[in-house]
Amino acid sequence: MMEGPNNDESVADQTPETVERVLSPQEREEIFRATMEGGVNTALQMVAERFEQAPDPKNNLEFHNTRHTGDVIRRFDAVIDAIRTADPSLVDDRSHAVGRFAAAHHDTVQNWEPAEAPSKVPGEEGLVAVMRKRFAGANEAASTAGAFAIMDKANEDAGTELFTDEDRRMIAGGHDATVPGFNPEKGTVVQPKLNEQSSIVERAIALADLGTAGIDGKERYLPEGDALFREENLDIAEAVQNPSSLSPQQKAFFTRRMLGWSQFQGKFAAGRKAMLEEELRPLPPQARKAVEALFTKFDESTVAAQEQAARRANLSFEELAKDMGYTVGNEEKVVY
Numbered sequence: 024m025m026e027g028p029n030n031d032e033s034v035a036d037q038t039p040e041t042v043e044r045v046l047s048p049q050e051r052e053e054i055f056r057a058t059m060e061g062g063v064n065t066a067l068q069m070v071a072e073r074f075e076q077a078p079d080p081k082n083n084l085e086f087h088n089t090r091h092t093g094d095v096i097r098r099f100d101a102v103i104d105a106i107r108t109a110d111p112s113l114v115d116d117r118s119h120a121v122g123r124f125a126a127a128h129h130d131t132v133q134n135w136e137p138a139e140a141p142s143k144v145p146g147e148e149g150l151v152a153v154m155r156k157r158f159a160g161a162n163e164a165a166s167t168a169g170a171f172a173i174m175d176k177a178n179e180d181a182g183t184e185l186f187t188d189e190d191r192r193m194i195a196g197g198h199d200a201t202v203p204g205f206n207p208e209k210g211t212v213v214q215p216k217l218n219e220q221s222s223i224v225e226r227a228i229a230l231a232d233l234g235t236a237g238i239d240g241k242e243r244y245l246p247e248g249d250a251l252f253r254e255e256n257l258d259i260a261e262a263v264q265n266p267s268s269l270s271p272q273q274k275a276f277f278t279r280r281m282l283g284w285s286q287f288q289g290k291f292a293a294g295r296k297a298m299l300e301e302e303l304r305p306l307p308p309q310a311r312k313a314v315e316a317l318f319t320k321f322d323e324s325t326v327a328a329q330e331q332a333a334r335r336a337n338l339s340f341e342e343l344a345k346d347m348g349y350t351v352g353n354e355e356k357v358v359y
Contacts (some may be wrong), residue, residue, distance in 0.1 A: 044182030055185055058177040059120040065173065066127035067092060074133060085254040085348075086247065087130050098231035098238055099126040102314055106223060106306070109313035114223055118193065122224035125170065125194040126231060129201050132165035134158045137257055142276065150276045153258035163198040170194050196221060197228035210287075211294025219305050230302065230314070236292035237299065237318030241327035244320075248288045248328070249347045256280065263349045266341055274340035281343050285335050288328035296321035 046054070070092050074084040103119050114122075138156035142148075171194070174186035204215040217229045236244045253260060259277050262269055269277075299318055303311045335343055344351050 046181065046183055051181075051183075051185060054177065054181050055117070056120070058173065058185070059124045062124045062170070062173045063096065063127040066124075066131055066170075069131045069169070073131070081257065082133075084133060086250040087133050087254065091247075092127060092130060094235065094239070094243070095129065095228075095231045096123060096126050098234045099123060099227050101238065101317055102227040102230055102234075103224070105313040105317055106227070106310040109309040110307065113307065113310055118224050121190050121193050122197060122228060125197040125224075126228050128166050128170040128194070129163070129198050129228065129232065130166060131169050132162045134162055134165070144276075144279070147272065147276050147279075150273065151258075152256070152276075152280065155255050155257055160202050163202050167195050167198045170198075193222060193224055196225040200225045200229035201232045206294065206298070209294040209297050210290040211298065212291065213298060217302065221305070223306065223310070226302070226306070233295060234318070236295050236324035237321045240320030240323045244292065244324040245288070245327055245331060246348065248284070248291075252281070252284045253348060259344075260349070263344050263351050266344070266351055269340075278340045278343055281347055282332070282335060285328070285332040285347075289325050289332060292321055292324040292328055296325070 067089050070087075070089050074082060074088050077083050099122060103114055103122065107114050107119070135155050135157045138154050140152045140154060142150045142152065171191060174190065178185055200214055200217040200221055202214065202216050204213050205211075206213045212233060214229050214233070217226065221229070235247050259280070262273065262277060266274075296318075299315070299321075303314055306314065335346060338346060341351055
C-alpha cells in the first residue's frame with residue numbers, strides 16, 4: 024500500500040510558538056485599546072515610582088514628575104482634538120491612541136549626573152555651581168525602549184502583531200522630537216529634531232511638551248519655571264536646608280542665579296511665541312489655524328514672568344528662595 028506524505032516536518036514547523044493566532048477585528052481592537060490605556064497608566068506609575076518615591080531624594084524631581092507627564096498628555100489631546108476637528112482625515116483613532124501612549128512615556132527615563140560650573144563673575148572666586156546634567160537623547164531613547172517593551176509584550180501575549188513598525192516609528196519620532204536644544208537668537212529652548220518630515224502626531228507631542236506658556240498661561244507657567252530651576256540646581260537645593268551656614272558671598276551667588284533664571288522666564292515665553300509659526304508651518308492650513316488658536320497665552324505668560332522678576336529683584340536670599348518654592352530650613356515644604 025502506498026504511504027501518504029510524511030508531514031512530520033511541516034507539523035514541527037507549526038508549533039504554538041510559530042503559528043500566528045487569528046483574532047477577530049473586535050478582539051484586536053479590544054486588546055489594542057486596553058494596551059494603550061493601560062500603557063498610559065503604567066507610564067504615570069513608572070514616573071511616580073522613579074521620580075517621586077525614589078530612595079535617593081536627588082532622584083525625586085521637582086518638575087519631571089507625574090504632573091508634567093499629565094500636562095503633556097492633556098495638551099497633546101488638545102492639539103490632536105483641534106486638528107481632527109479641523110479635518111478628521113488627518114489623524115485617525117489609532118494614531119491618536121498611539122501618540123497619547125507615546126506622550127505618556129516621553130520622560131519615563133531621567134538619567135543624569137552632577138556637573139560643576141565654576142563661577143566667572145568677579146567677587147565669586149572659588150564658588151562652583153552644581154547642576155543636574157541630563158543625558159539628553161539617551162534618556163529619550165531609553166524611554167522609547169520602555170514603551171516598545173510594553174507593545175512587544177502585548178504582541179507576544181496576543182500571539183499576533185497588534186503593534187507594527189509604523190507604531191514604533193511614531194513613538195520613536197515623537198520622543199526624538201522632544202529632545203531639547205537652545206536657540207540663542209530666540210533666547211528659548213527649541214527641539215532640533217522636530218523638522219519638516221515630522222508627522223502630525225510627532226509634532227503634537229513636541230508642541231505639548233513645551234506648550235505651557237502658550238496654552239496654559241501664567242497660572243501654570245510661573246510655578247513650572249520655578250520647579251524646573253529647583254530640579255536643575257542641586258547645590259541650591261542643598262544650601263537652603265541650612266541657610267544660616269551660608270556666607271554672604273554664597274548667598275549673593277545663589278541670589279544672582281535665582282534672579283537670572285526669573286528674568287529668563289519672560290524671554291523664554293516670548294521666544295516660544297516667536298518659534299510657533301515655524302513649528303506649525305508644516306501642518307495643513309486648516310490644522311495650522313486650529314492649533315494656533317490654542318496658543319493664546321504667550322503674552323500673558325511673558326508679562327507675568329517679567330512682573331515676577333521685577334518683584335523678586337529686591338528680595339533677600341531667604342525671601343527669594345521661599346518665593347521660588349524652596350523649603351528654607353525646617354519649614355514645611357509647599358509642593359508645586
